Amino acid sequence: MSPLRTLFRLHRTLGLIAALFFLVIVITGLLLNHAQALRLDSRYIPSSLLLRWYGIAPPDRLTAFLAGDHWITQLGERLYLDGQELHAHGSQLVGAAALPDMLLAAFDTHLLLLTPQGEVIEDVSSAEGLPAEVRAVTADGANVLLRTTRGDYRTDSQLLNWRQVETGAGHWPKPQPLPAAILEQVNEAYLGKGLPLERVLLDVHSGRIFGTAGVWVVDGAALILLTLVLSGVYMWLHRR
């Protein structure tokens, strides 16, 4: 068999082997080339299989308090009012309370005042005179009672001044299990809408979706393409 014929067979075999890879790379490449126009970064794949593959799952640490008719939940470092994620964070949620026109989430170093719709009214810390090391909070009508490691404090509904008081044992709300419906909403909110399509396409295009092995496979496909180009040009130059 002539060398040219051998080269032709090699060219054909390699082409067939790599055809599927080329198809994937071409399609993902074309899509990524127009990522902005196609708004790939704002389209999501809500696949639980993919999320598991990427290792995206809600953390185990969940703390929830009932404040009036609302649930204030901390999942990992994120905060939720009922099923809605809040644009605020806290260290460790230690309590929550409902006041006539606002909600209160207490952390060990600060208090978050919220509207019932979840807007932040104020973030109160030691800079605003908050006593240190908060451990629990409760509402007494329009007043707020705070338990800290250094004693109990009372303030008015405006939370402008704190006064040390003796409250006795009192009732200090504890974390409670979330109702199933709220838990589902919180988990969904935590996981987000899913994975951005652009992210997934980039990882498929580069092979990274299958880790290092995937990257090597795509490298191999690229080398095959190079071989096809070189062999194709050679054959064309030496055609009869």
Added chain:
Amino acid sequence: MHRTWLLLLACISNIALAQGTYQPPEDFLKETFSGKVPEPRVLWITKDLRAEVNQIMGHEPGALRIRYWSQDGRTAWVLDEVGKEQPITTGIVVHDNRIEKIKVLVFRESRGWEVRYPFFTDQFRGATLKTDRQLDKSIDGITGATLSVRALTKLARLALFLTQQAHLEQ
């Protein structure tokens, strides 16, 4: 040789001390009001104010109300603004619609801490707000601290603006 080690130690100490609390906000207020800190008040950020604050800061205000302390014509604010990635807590005192004092209270980043020094903050003294919400003074920047300089400048403008609004409400 000893001088080299001392110099090295001084540099390391300087960098290590760059981040941290320079003055607790409560101490800043005590210092400002000679120990007799007035009762705090709040300024609610209404829809109209929100738009103005957004224009000054370049982003939405993080809260619906801001606390301040006012006595004898002097108003003190403790405000936060992100430099590069972390908030810089700053105390600002306004008197007669001019900056009387601006002080970095808590600095959380590893660069840009030079803004805490009087050679920089003294530039703000006497500054007031023009009608376009810009300061009437030019503030010289610091090489390598551009974002911190920008943050403090925005906070100075914000404090002056909020003081005007607080006076209108009183």
